[in-house]
Amino acid sequence: MKSLDVKVWGVRKRNTKKSSYDIRWTVAGNVFSDQFRTKGLADHYRSKLLRAARDGEEFDTVTGLPDSMIEKAPSMTxxxxxxxxxxxxxxxxxxxxxxxxxxxxxxxxxxxxxxxxxxxxxxxxxxxxxxxxxxxxxxxxxxxxxxxxxxxxxxxxxxxxxxxxxxxxxxxxxxxxxxxxxxxxxxxxxxxxxxxxxxxxxxxxxxxLGEFKENPITAVRWKKPKVVHEVDPRVVANPEQARALLTAISYVGGYGRARGRRLVGLFACMYYGALRPAEALGLTEADLKLPEQGWGRALLNRTRPSVGRQWTDTGETHDDRGLKNRPVEEVRPVPIPPQLVAILWEHLATFGTAEDGRLFTNERGGVVGSSTYYRVWREARALALPPAVVASPLVARPYDLRHSALSTWLNSGVDATEVAERAGNSVEVLLSRYAKCIDGRQEIANRKIEELLREYE
Known part of the structure; x- marks a missing residue:
């Protein structure tokens, strides 16, 4: 039997050992109820009851539900x-x-x-x-x-x-x-x-789709593996090591082929500007404000992340998209120091740009593949660093140049808000990831504790 006489009551919390939330409603005077693990799930179910009642659906006096809410057994694999x-x-x-x-x-x-x-x-x-x-x-x-x-x-x-x-x-x-x-x-x-x-x-x-009443996976008691979000301080290079690596890159592949020389500016952007690799690959000449001397500026707005052809709509290996976690057309200005300005001037004078204005290309003018710049990076590390250091985690990946840049800025005393803005991160994410890379904090804390203890001697 069906009825339009439906009343839905509010969500009620049950104060048991394990909290749960009840929904109660009546159909033609018959009382029905259901129980949920969270208030959000209960509110969602209540809203579906109210919507069905408002839409004029008839409720079954036996099940207490309209046809649209009667759960069907999942039939698909x-x-x-x-x-x-x-x-x-x-x-x-x-x-x-x-x-x-x-x-x-x-x-x-x-x-x-x-x-x-x-x-x-x-x-x-x-x-x-x-x-x-x-x-x-x-x-x-x-x-x-x-x-x-x-x-x-x-x-x-x-x-x-x-x-x-x-x-x-x-x-x-x-x-x-x-x-x-x-x-x-x-x-x-x-x-x-x-x-x-x-x-x-x-x-x-x-x-x-109506296959389940609530998500079955979120109800499983399962211990998630812990994810380490902090940057390992062992990967951070100091300015002297970074300069040695950039110099070594220019020797990779020999002078004739210029395999390494055409990528010096790419790696320099990661270190001096803290650009992500995909941001550096998307950089065009029009994005740069390069003075004859002093600080310049890069206006980041495109990235070229490396993906497989099967994942892009264009069939190209690299995607062409906006900045990470930003609206499509958002621009992020990044001041660049005189050292990077000089390197980019030299790169433009020597190699020019691709047809679309991109600074960094492979020898055929295409987007530089991650396998290419990883290979150059491995060879440069072997040239610039002692064998024991080559075997260590120190800047083992090109992305570690960005970690090195942000750590250097924070250690030099640059305000965290400014560093976060240049990096394209929130302050919270920045400090949580680079907390272990900021030198001197332990010494400052020790000194404060020592001064406090001396007051009571």
């Missing part, structure tokens, strides 16, 4: 749902985000396969999922090699139901599988965190 989720996310996701979603969906799909006869080799499974299934256009929209088509056909049959994730034990097993790499060793904590975030987001979408 995880693999079918994952393809649906990918189709929803792909058009609005950045290329690197697409790659991360692909990686996470592949890992979860492998973890949710039944042990059916004819299982393909693990390497073939991951190849089929990573390179064909979870890339748009999807497997149904393009011709597949026979081996790949057969593998994905087996995956579609072997994939467990999406509803299995409502079982906390299965959810925990899937999360545990994210902690391991393909070779069975532990995955980096940041990688695990990123994959879990994708799975949680996917389950939010499943809730939106």
């Amino acid at each position: 995880w693999y079918a749902f994952a393809l649906k989720y990918l189709t929803m996310k792909w058009p609005h996701a950045a290329p690197n985000t697409r790659s991360g979603i692909n990686e996470a969906l592949t890992a979860v799909t492998v973890a949710l396969l039944d042990d059916r006869p004819g299982r393909p080799a693990d390497e073939l499974l991951r190849k089929a999922l990573r390179n064909w299934a979870f890339v748009l256009p999807g497997p149904d929209d393009r011709e597949l090699p026979t081996e790949i088509a057969n593998t994905l056909h087996w995956v579609a049959k072997a994939s467990r139901p999406l509803s299995d994730l409502a079982d906390a034990a299965i959810g925990r097993a899937v999360l545990d599988s994210l902690k391991l790499k393909l070779d069975g060793t532990a995955a980096a904590a940041e990688t695990v965190r990123r994959k879990r975030r994708t799975l949680v987001n996917a389950m939010h979408y499943a809730v939106d």
Whole structure:
């Protein structure tokens, strides 16, 4: 029997050992209730009841719910749902985000396969999922090699139901599988965190589709690996070491080919301007204000992050986008010291620019690949540093030049607000990441404690 006589009461907190929140409502005088772990979930459910009542839906006097809220048992497999989720996310996701979603969906799909006869080799499974299934256009929209088509056909049959994730034990097993790499060793904590975030987001979408009442993964008691956000002070180079490295870069590849010389300015931007590699690769001559002497300025507005061709809409290896975590057209002015101004003048005089005005190109005029500048960096470290230091973490990656720059600025006494503005970070993020790289803080604290203790001698 159906009725329009519906009254919905407010959310009520239950003060039990483990707090929960109740929703109560009546349909034709019959009282119904439901319980939720958080107030947010309870409020969301209450709003759906109120919306259905306002829209004139009839409520069932037995279940207490309108037809739009009667939960249907999930009917699709995880693999079918994952393809649906990918189709929803792909058009609005950045290329690197697409790659991360692909990686996470592949890992979860492998973890949710039944042990059916004819299982393909693990390497073939991951190849089929990573390179064909979870890339748009999807497997149904393009011709597949026979081996790949057969593998994905087996995956579609072997994939467990999406509803299995409502079982906390299965959810925990899937999360545990994210902690391991393909070779069975532990995955980096940041990688695990990123994959879990994708799975949680996917389950939010499943809730939106009506497959679950609430997100089953957020209810799993699971210990997340700790992510280290602080910069290791051992990677930070001092100004003398940085200058030696920049000099060594100019010798990489020999003078004739100029392989290293054309990248000196790129690395100098990372150190003297604290630019991210993708920001330096996107720099154009029009973005620069270079005086004959003194300080100049770079107006950052584009980045060229390195991604795979399959993740971009253009089919190019490098994406072309705005600044990280900023609106598309936002510009970040960065003052650049005289040392960098001189290096950039020399670079322009020697190598000019690409057709689109970019400063740094490979020998064919294209965007410099990360493998290229990493290779140059490794050779420069071997030239500039003693063997014992080469084996250490000191500026092991080009990105560590940015860490070195920001640490140097903070240690020189530059106000943290100014450093954060130049770096494109918040002050909170800046200080939390570089706290261990600021020299002298311990000595200052020791001195203050010593002076206090002397007052009572």
